[in-house]
Each structure stands twice: as C-alpha cells, then as structure tokens.
Amino acid sequence: MTQLEHTRKGFSEALVEIGQENENVVVLDADVWPSNKLKLFIDKFPERYFQVGIAEQDMIGIAAGLSFCGKIPFTSSFSVFTPGNCFGQTRLSVGFTNANVKICGSHSGIDFGKDGGSAQSIADIAISRALPNFTVIVPCDYFETKKAVHWSARIKGPVYLRFGRSKWPVLTNFESRFEIGKANVLRPGCDVTVVGCGSMVANALKAAKILKNELDVQVINCHTIKPIDKTTLINAAKDTGRVVTAEDHSVIGGLGSAVSEVLAEHYPVPMRFVGVKDRFGQSGAPDELYKEYGLTPKHIVKAIRKLV
Amino acid sequence: MKDYKKLEKMSKQIRIDALKMISAANSGHPGGSLSAADIITVLYFYEMNYKVDDPDWPDRDRFILSKAHCCPALYAAMAHAGYFDIKDTLKFRELGSPFQGHSSKVHLKGIETSGGLLGQGLSVAIGIALAGKLDKKKYQVYCMLGDGELDEGQVWEAVMSASKFRLNNLTAIIDSNKIQLSGKVKDIKPLNPLVDKWKSFGWNVIEINGHNFKKIIWAFKKAKKTKHKPTVIIANTVKGKGVKFMENKWEWHGKPPDQDQLKKALSELK
Ligand SMILES: Cc1ncc(C[n+]2csc(CCOP(=O)(O)OP(=O)(O)O)c2C)c(N)n1
Numbered sequence: 001m002t003q004l005e006h007t008r009k010g011f012s013e014a015l016v017e018i019g020q021e022n023e024n025v026v027v028l029d030a031d032v033w034p035s036n037k038l039k040l041f042i043d044k045f046p047e048r049y050f051q052v053g054i055a056e057q058d059m060i061g062i063a064a065g066l067s068f069c070g071k072i073p074f075t076s077s078f079s080v081f082t083p084g085n086c087f088g089q090t091r092l093s094v095g096f097t098n099a100n101v102k103i104c105g106s107h108s109g110i111d112f113g114k115d116g117g118s119a120q121s122i123a124d125i126a127i128s129r130a131l132p133n134f135t136v137i138v139p140c141d142y143f144e145t146k147k148a149v150h151w152s153a154r155i156k157g158p159v160y161l162r163f164g165r166s167k168w169p170v171l172t173n174f175e176s177r178f179e180i181g182k183a184n185v186l187r188p189g190c191d192v193t194v195v196g197c198g199s200m201v202a203n204a205l206k207a208a209k210i211l212k213n214e215l216d217v218q219v220i221n222c223h224t225i226k227p228i229d230k231t232t233l234i235n236a237a238k239d240t241g242r243v244v245t246a247e248d249h250s251v252i253g254g255l256g257s258a259v260s261e262v263l264a265e266h267y268p269v270p271m272r273f274v275g276v277k278d279r280f281g282q283s284g285a286p287d288e289l290y291k292e293y294g295l296t297p298k299h300i301v302k303a304i305r306k307l308v
Numbered sequence: 309m310k311d312y313k314k315l316e317k318m319s320k321q322i323r324i325d326a327l328k329m330i331s332a333a334n335s336g337h338p339g340g341s342l343s344a345a346d347i348i349t350v351l352y353f354y355e356m357n358y359k360v361d362d363p364d365w366p367d368r369d370r371f372i373l374s375k376a377h378c379c380p381a382l383y384a385a386m387a388h389a390g391y392f393d394i395k396d397t398l399k400f401r402e403l404g405s406p407f408q409g410h411s412s413k414v415h416l417k418g419i420e421t422s423g424g425l426l427g428q429g430l431s432v433a434i435g436i437a438l439a440g441k442l443d444k445k446k447y448q449v450y451c452m453l454g455d456g457e458l459d460e461g462q463v464w465e466a467v468m469s470a471s472k473f474r475l476n477n478l479t480a481i482i483d484s485n486k487i488q489l490s491g492k493v494k495d496i497k498p499l500n501p502l503v504d505k506w507k508s509f510g511w512n513v514i515e516i517n518g519h520n521f522k523k524i525i526w527a528f529k530k531a532k533k534t535k536h537k538p539t540v541i542i543a544n545t546v547k548g549k550g551v552k553f554m555e556n557k558w559e560w561h562g563k564p565p566d567q568d569q570l571k572k573a574l575s576e577l578k
Pocket of ligand 1: 337339340341343375377378424425426427453454455456457458483485487488489547561
C-alpha cells in the first residue's frame with residue numbers, strides 16, 4: 001500500500017529548511033497559515049513572516065518590493081486566490097519586473113473537494129504559464145513539493161508552485177531525482193505514453209498497472225510545466241507514437257496544452273487529454289469529483305484505449 | 309538646494325522637457341506630468357539621497373511612481389540629476405528605448421518598479437520599506453499616487469498594511485489634481501473626506517499645496533520625523549499646471565500637444 005501524505009506538509013517543512021539556510025527567505029500570508037501549515041515557520045522566524053490579511057493583490061506587490069531589496073519572498077495562499085485573485089499584480093509587479101517572488105498556491109484543482117466550484121482552481125496553470133519569465137512547478141507528492149520549494153529558492157525569477165489539499169500517494173523518496181525543467185520517466189513503456197502532473201501522476205501509474213498484461217504504458221511525471229522538458233516528451237512520442245496527458249486542471253491551457261504545443265511542432269502524434277473538460281467544479285468528495293469529472297485511473301485507461 | 313528660485317527654475321525645465329518628450333513621441337500624458345512636476349523636483353533636488361553613478365546603492369532613498377503614466381516628469385528630473393542625458397529622453401516611447409511609456413524597472417536603471425496598471429505601486433513600496441526595516445537601513449521610501457488611482461481597491465489593502473507594519477519609513481504622496489482620465493474625481497468616484505479616510509486607517513496625514521516648494525519641503529521633513537506611522541502627503545495640485553490651456557482639463561490627461569500647441573506651452577513656461 002502506498003503511503004499518503006500532504007503536499008502542504010512538504011511545503012511548510014521545506015520553508016523552515018530554506019529559512020534556516022538563507023536569512024533572505026521571507027514568507028507572506030493572506031490569512032491561511034493554518035491551512036498551509038505555516039506555524040513551523042512562524043514560530044521559528046517570526047520577524048521574517050508577514051501576515052497581510054485577506055489581500056492577495058497587496059501581498060503580491062509587497063512580495064515584489066521585498067524581492068527588489070534582495071529578499072526571497074514566498075507567498076502562501078490557495079491556488080484559486082494566487083494567481084487567481086491577483087493576476088494583474090502577478091503579471092506586472094512580479095512577471096514584468098522579473099521579480100524573485102515565489103507564488104505558492106495550495107488546494108489546487110477539483111481535489112479541493114467540498115468547498116465547491118468557486119474555490120476549485122482549474123485555470124491557474126494556464127494563466128501563470130502564459131506569463132513570460134515564470135517557472136511553473138506542479139509536484140506530484142510530499143517529497144517533490146519539498147524539493148520544489150528548495151529549487152524555487154535557488155531559481156532567480158518568478159515561480160508559481162502549485163500543490164494540493166488532500167493527502168496524495170507518496171510516489172518518490174528523499175533521494176529521487178528532481179530537477180526543474182526535467183521530466184521523470186517513472187515507468188518505461190513502448191506502446192503509449194501517459195504524461196501527468198500533480199495528483200494525476202499516481203492515477204497514471206494506476207492506469208498503467210491496470211493495462212499491464214495488455215499494453216506497455218510509459219508514465220512520465222512532468223512536474224515542471226514551464227520550462228517544459230521538450231527532449232523527454234519528444235523521445236516518448238518517438239518511442240510510443242501515442243500520448244495521453246493527465247491533470248487536475250482544465251484541459252484548456254494546462255499540462256495537456258503545454259505538451260501538445262511541443263509535440264505539434266516537433267513530433268506530432270495522436271493525443272488524448274484527461275482533465276477538466278471546460279466546466280467549473282462543484283461540491284463533493286475529491287474521489288467522487290474525480291469520477292464525475294473523468295480523472296480516475298479508469299478514465300485514463302479509456303483515453304489510452306481510444307488511441308490504440 | 310533649498311533655494312526656492314532654483315527649484316522653481318528646475319521644475320519649469322522639467323515641465324518643458326516632459327512636454328518635449330510627449331510631443332516627440334506624439335503620445336503620452338501631459339496633465340499628470342505637469343501636476344506632479346513640483347513634488348518630483350523637490351524629491352530629486354532637495355529631499356532624496358541617491359547616487360547617479362550607483363543607481364543600485366543599497367542605502368539610497370527610493371521613489372516609486374505608482375502613477376507611472378506621468379514618467380515624462382520623472383525622466384526629466386532624473387536626466388537633470390545626472391542619470392542620463394536629457395537628449396536621450398526624446399526617444400520616449402520608441403522601440404528599444406529605455407524610456408518606456410510607463411516607467412519600467414527592467415528597462416531603465418534608477419527606476420524602482422514597473423508601472424502602468426494603477427493601484428500597484430504602494431504595495432511594492434511597502435515591500436521595500438519592510439525590507440528596509442528588516443535590514444536596519446535608514447532609507448526612506450516615497451510613493452506617488454494619483455487621486456483617481458485611489459479608486460483601486462489594492463490601494464486600500466496597502467493603506468492598511470502600511471499602518472499595520474508601522475512603516476514610518478514610508479511616505480505616500482497623493483498628487484491630488486482632482487481630475488482623472490475621463491472627468492473629475494468628484495463625479496467619477498468621490499473621495500471625500502479624503503483626509504479623514506487616511507487618518508482613520510492609521511496614517512499621519514499632511515495636506516499641502518503641491519505647488520508650494522516651501523510647503524512640500526516642510527511636509528517631507530515632518531513625514532520623516534513621524535514615529536510608528538506611515539505618512540501621506542495629500543498635495544493639492546492643478547492638472548496641467550503651468551500651461552494655461554491644459555489646466556484643469558481632463559482632455560489633456562493623455563493627449564500630446566501638436567506643434568503649435570507645444571510652442572504655445574513652451575512660451576508660457578519660459
Ligand atoms: C488598473 C488601471 N486601470 C485603468 C488605467 C487607465 N488609466 C491610465 S491613467 C488613468 C487616470 C489616472 O488618474 P489619476 O490617478 O488621478 O492620475 P493623474 O490625474 O495624476 O494623471 C487611467 C484610468 C490604468 N492605467 N490602470
């Protein structure tokens with residue numbers, strides 16, 4: 001049985017680690033510290049923690065100002081609020097100025113669950129990815145979220161880091177390779193490739209298992225949406241000739257779009273897109289919602305069958 | 309230079325150069341550039357500490373022009389301060405020019421942030437002021453906003469943050485020229501009672517005539533002496549100040565003068 005763990009836990013632990021390593025690391029919060037488990041950081045570095053209240057636009061601007069003075073600000077909120085509620089600030093004060101700001105959005109996708117469609121962020125990858133200068137990272141588990149925080153502190157420039165609410169299967173470990181801009185082939189295969197990110201990497205692996213006596217499914221964990229790993233994607237397309245993408249995000253503008261942009265130009269192959277199909281979310285348990293919105297391993301299997 | 313005559317001469321020159329830039333580009337914002345010119349003159353030629361040969365000097369005072377469409381006045385002031393040649397600014401709004409249509413940090417050294425979307429500058433100024441406190445620096449942060457800009461909700465988020473963080477190293481200046489893009493502030497969205505609003509948000513408020521050098525200098529001095537609170541200087545100004553046919557007319561918010569109009573304007577300013 002795979003272990004489950006919160007990506008938010010990885011986020012908060014890593015903030016403390018980088019806070020210890022580098023005194024320029026500061027954290028800004030828009031009234032969600034219990035949700036994002038920031039107590040660890042607040043207790044340890046109270047002078048480097050700024051509570052700005054329910055004011056995401058202001059938070060992003062303040063973070064930009066701090067970064068202009070050599071600080072490395074991490075802003076903490078839900079992905080529906082940052083970048084969703086502060087797109088203009090994300091675009092100008094951070095993106096346009098190439099500010100060294102790390103925008104961290106938790107509770108991503110319909111995995112947010114019962115809070116309902118208004119709170120479920122399904123367009124955040126699309127809007128952050130469209131902004132020049134931004135690096136966009138969607139880790140698949142606890143360990144990758146930790147590593148993504150460490151990497152974000154090292155990258156010079158704006159980062160959008162997206163992670164979840166639920167406990168996700170722990171698919172990697174402390175030692176697994178994690179490099180920004182380098183997708184990981186988690187399972188080799190020659191019949192079809194599934195490229196996933198975030199919570200959908202686990203479902204891609206499950207789909208591969210379901211089909212194991214029938215098809216040799218390659219599974220790629222594409223944790224960096226931007227800059228995307230063209231080489232690994234093109235090689236997978238060459239090796240398998242068919243690609244399915246899987247994400248807890250709208251199929252418009254997210255991982256699927258990013259992958260198809262690469263393949264359409266360099267090595268076109270038939271594709272299918274598993275993701276939220278141009279609808280808003282609604283209340284429900286995450287597993288129920290994944291069924292309703294077509295994000296389960298069975299849905300990935302179905303998409304694969306349509307291709308072969 | 310606390311020589312009022314010299315300041316006055318400089319601010320006239322800044323107005324002239326701002327209009328020349330806008331005319332050369334055949335686009336830009338004269339009204340708010342002219343209303344802000346006297347305050348910007350005091351900032352660059354009396355109030356602020358900076359080094360033109362070291363624009364990134366960590367101890368410099370910072371000026372954030374949140375109403376960045378008025379950058380012609382800022383570019384002119386920076387040129388006369390010695391950052392670059394005034395002739396260069398005639399490339400205002402040209403392809404490849406550091407003198408972007410809205411002042412931009414990534415295009416020109418000495419600019420502290422990028423503007424163009426109203427409402428964002430004060431938050432950035434707060435971040436810089438917070439960093440100053442963290443690093444125990446003595447620098448002062450100045451942020452100029454338009455009165456129309458106060459319509460933006462983000463400004464009021466920032467107003468609350470600055471008082472929460474007790475940023476006495478932050479001075480906001482409202483260029484209160486009573487006119488915005490398409491009409492009068494009082495018709496578009498009334499701000500009164502403006503002084504009470506800022507007071508009730510925990511700010512030290514100073515209201516002055518924004519074209520009186522003595523008053524502007526006095527206000528900055530008072531602001532710097534304030535403890536535990538940010539200061540806002542509400543500067544009552546005239547949009548288009550100095551050029552009679554442009555004064556108090558929203559029509560001159562974002563329109564370049566033609567050659568005859570430029571001639572007339574410059575003759576008034578000489
Ligand atoms: C977010 C945003 N909305 C709209 C505009 C368009 N715009 C540019 S200047 C302006 C009016 C600004 O008025 P005010 O702040 O009073 O400036 P000033 O009168 O000093 O020029 C508007 C609406 C903008 N730049 N940013």
